[in-house]
Amino acid sequence: MANENANFAVCPKCGAAGTVSYPDSRRWVCSACNFNLYNNVAAAVGVIICDCAGRVLFEVRAKNPGKGLLTIPGGFVDPNESAEQAVVRECREEIGLEPAAVRFLCSYPNTYEFDHVTYKTCDLFFTARLPETGGDTAESAESAESDGERALLGRLTAQQSEVTAFTFESVASERDIARLPLAFDSVRNALRTYAASCHSSSSRI
Structure with missing residues (x-):
């Protein structure tokens, strides 16, 4: 997790000075006591939530990295938490709703x-949808396609501390995805995978 160009001044185990190196971009090694500290990757989650017109919910980030840019709801997985639990928690925290499906x-x-x-x-x-409300009927769904963005955003x-605004954007094509000012390349790649899966599902119908 630390900067790959930085080393420990002293070994965190034996306290020897100037003995820690970072030889393979995976771990720090102490030449005095052979202590190994692995720089393991952190687990994070993101969730793609669509409105009834197929547009994806985005957040405008309130802080760096990527302040002012778009991302999807998500964040780091907490200790002793599954990825699915993290999705639910992050949505509850960031958008005020628990996702379904x-x-x-x-x-x-x-x-x-x-x-x-x-x-x-x-x-x-992950993909998910917003929980249904008591007014979610076929008639309200048809209305949502034309005037639903305001209603959905109102929920x-x-x-x-994390989000300054919400917006729904189309990701139906590569051009749609490429034009989005996204904070993270991983989100752009996930949107491409999502769009491809939607196209594949449509072609089988």
Whole structure:
């Protein structure tokens, strides 16, 4: 998790000075006591939530990395938490709703720079939908296609420390995805996988 170009001044196990190296971009090694500290990747999640017109819910990030850019709801997996539990928790925190029908989609590596520390992550992506309300009927769904964005956004509550705004955007084509000002390459790759899966499902109908 630490900067790959930085070494420990002293070994965190034996306390010897100037003996720690970072030989293979995976671990720090102390030549005095043979202590190994592995720089394991961190697990993170993201969830692709669509409206009834097929547009994806995005957040405008409130802080760096990527302040002011778009991302999807998600975040780091907490200790003793599954990825699926992290999806539910992050949605509850960031958008104020618990997602329904959570399903795994894909995973991609990512680099997360925060407070002068480089975190290598494995981002696990899921699809989900917003929970239905008592008024979700066929008639209200038809109305949502033309005037539903405002209604859907009105159901969301932003976590102000993380999110400044919400928007729904189309990801139906590569051009749609390429034009989005996204904070993370892993999210762009996941959107491409999602769009391809949608096209594949449509072709089988």
